[in-house]
Amino acid sequence: MRSICVNPARPRIAGSGADTKTIYVNVNETAIMPCPARAEPPPSRSWHYEDRKVYRGYSYGSELQFSGEGALQITKSQMQHAGRYQCFVSNLAGNDSITYQLIVQGLWW
Numbered sequence: 483m484r485s486i487c488v489n490p491a492r493p494r495i496a497g498s499g500a501d502t503k504t505i506y507v508n509v510n511e512t513a514i515m516p517c518p519a520r521a522e523p524p525p526s527r528s529w530h531y532e533d534r535k536v537y538r539g540y541s542y543g544s545e546l547q548f549s550g551e552g553a554l555q556i557t558k559s560q561m562q563h564a565g566r567y568q569c570f571v572s573n574l575a576g577n578d579s580i581t582y583q584l585i586v587q588g589l590w591w
Contacts, residue, residue, distance in 0.1 A: 490523065492578070494520065495571060502583050507585070509588055512557050517529070517554070525573045528570050543560065544560055564585055
C-alpha cells in the first residue's frame with residue numbers, strides 16, 4: 483500500500499493585495515476580472531458583487547460566466563454592472579481575495 487503526503491499550500495491570487503484594482507469598460511463591451519489562484523489542494527473560488535454572491539447566468543441582459551482560471555467575464559456590460567467585485571479563494575491552508583471596482587462608461591456621440 484502506498485501513501486501520498488501532500489503539504490497544503492495557502493492559495494495566492496496573482497495581483498492580490500490591499501489595493502482595489504479598477505477596470506474600465508464601455509457599455510456593451512466585455513469586462514474581464516482575473517482571479518488566477520494556485521494552491522495545493524486546489525482552492526474553491528467564489529465571486530461577490532457589492533457583498534452578494536455572483537452566479538453564472540444572465541444579469542440585465544448580459545451573460546456572466548467564469549473562466550477555467552477563475553476570471554469573471556461579463557459580456558455586453560451595462561451601466562447596472564458597475565460596482566465592487568470581489569473574488570475569494572480558500573482551501574484548508576488558508577484564503578486570499580482580490581477586489582475590483584468596475585466602471586462602465588456610456589458611449590457619447
